[in-house]
Amino acid sequence: MRPNPINVANFEPQLTHATIMYRKGKLYFRYGTMGSAKTAMLLTTAYNFEERHMDYMCLKPVVDTREQSNVIRSRIGIERECRWIYANTNLYEFVADLYRNDGRLVDWFLIDEAQFLTAAQVDQLSRVVDDFGSNVICYGLRTDFKTNLFEGSRRLFEIADTIDEIKSTCNCGHKTIVNARIDTAGNIVTEGDQVEIGGDDRYVAVCRKCWRNKRIEQSQRSILPLEFDEDGNVFNVEK
Numbered sequence: 001m002r003p004n005p006i007n008v009a010n011f012e013p014q015l016t017h018a019t020i021m022y023r024k025g026k027l028y029f030r031y032g033t034m035g036s037a038k039t040a041m042l043l044t045t046a047y048n049f050e051e052r053h054m055d056y057m058c059l060k061p062v063v064d065t066r067e068q069s070n071v072i073r074s075r076i077g078i079e080r081e082c083r084w085i086y087a088n089t090n091l092y093e094f095v096a097d098l099y100r101n102d103g104r105l106v107d108w109f110l111i112d113e114a115q116f117l118t119a120a121q122v123d124q125l126s127r128v129v130d131d132f133g134s135n136v137i138c139y140g141l142r143t144d145f146k147t148n149l150f151e152g153s154r155r156l157f158e159i160a161d162t163i164d165e166i167k168s169t170c171n172c173g174h175k176t177i178v179n180a181r182i183d184t185a186g187n188i189v190t191e192g193d194q195v196e197i198g199g200d201d202r203y204v205a206v207c208r209k210c211w212r213n214k215r216i217e218q219s220q221r222s223i224l225p226l227e228f229d230e231d232g233n234v235f236n237v238e239k
Contacts, residue, residue: 022133023105023132023133023134024133025128025129025130025132025133025134025135025136026129026135026136026161026162027125027126027129027135027136027138027156027159027160027161027162028135028136028137028138028160028161028162028163028164029114029138029140029153029156029157029160029162029163029164030137030138030139030140030163030164030165030166031139031140031141031142031153031156031163031164031165031166032141032142032165032166032167032168032176033141033142033168033176033177033178033179033205034141034179034203034204034205035075035168035176035205036166036167036168036176036205037074037075037076037166037168038112038139038140038166039072039073039074039075039112039139040074040075040076040078041139041166042058042072042110042112042137042139043072043074043078043079043080045108045110045137046058046080046110049107049108054107054108055104055105055106055107055108056106056107056108056109056110057083057106057108057109057110058072058080058081058082058083058110058111058112059082059083059084059085059109059110059111059112060072060082060083060084060085060111060112060113061084061085061086061113061114061116061117062084062085062086062087063087063113063116063195063197070082070083070084072112082112085111085117085121087118089121090121090124091121091124091125091128092124092125092127092128092131093124095109095128095132095134096132099132105132105133105134106134107134107135108134108135108136108137109125109128109134109135109136109137110137110139111125111136111137111138111139111140112139112140113139113140114138114139114140114152114153114156115140115141115142115150115151115152115153116140116150116152116195117138117151117152117155117156118151118152119151119152119154119155121152122138122152122155122156122159123155123159125138126159129161138152138156138160139166140152140153140156141153141179142157143178143179144179144194144195145178145179145180145181145189145190145192145194145203146190146194147177147178148194150194168205170205170206170207170210171206171210172207172209172210174207174208174209174210175207176205176206176207177206177207177208177211178205178206178207178208178211179203179205180203180204180205180206180211180214181196181202181203182202182203182204188211188214188215190215
C-alpha cells in the first residue's frame, strides 16, 4: 500500500519546508557484473563524503547473508557499517522518521546489492528523492545467472534519473555481461533459484560469447561417442 504523503510543514523542523523544496536530489543506478568493483566504489564514495563532513548513510538488503554483522565489505578488504534493509522495510517511512524524530535530512543514501530491493522499495526511494531532496545511489547487478533482470534492477532501469554501467573485462578481452554461476568443477550452471549467495567459488563474470561457447562445450561433452557393429547396432557407448 502506498504510504500517505509526508507533510513536512507538520514536522518539528530544524529544516524548513522551503529548505526541502530547494533540495534537488537524484536517483542513480550504477550497475555492473560481479567483480566490477561496485562495492569498492560505494565505500570510496562514503569515505569522500565523510572527509567532506557530508551527511550520508549506507544501506544494504539483508538478503546478502555473507556478513553476520551489518557491514558492507569489498573484495579488496575495506568495509563500513551499514543499516540493514529487510523485505518489509518501508524506506520512505524510514527516511521520514529520521526527519520527524531526529530532525535529520540525509544528503546521500548509498545502497549496496540494490538488485535485491523490491520494486516497491525502489518506488519508495524515488519518493525520498522527490519529497526530501536526498540523493540515492544504488549499486547492484543487472541480471542473474540466467541473464534475467532482478526485480530491483528492473525497476531502477525504469525510473532512475541517471544510469551508469561499471564496466569490467572478460578473460578474452570483451566486456563482461553475464554473472555465470558455476559448480565445484567450474562448469556453468543453468538451473536453480535466482538468488544463491556466493563469491568467486560460485560465480564468474564473463562476456556473452564466452558464456554461450562454454555452454555449447559442456553440452557437447555430455554426448558420449557411439560405436557400431557391421549391422549398424550400437555396441559400445564409452571409449
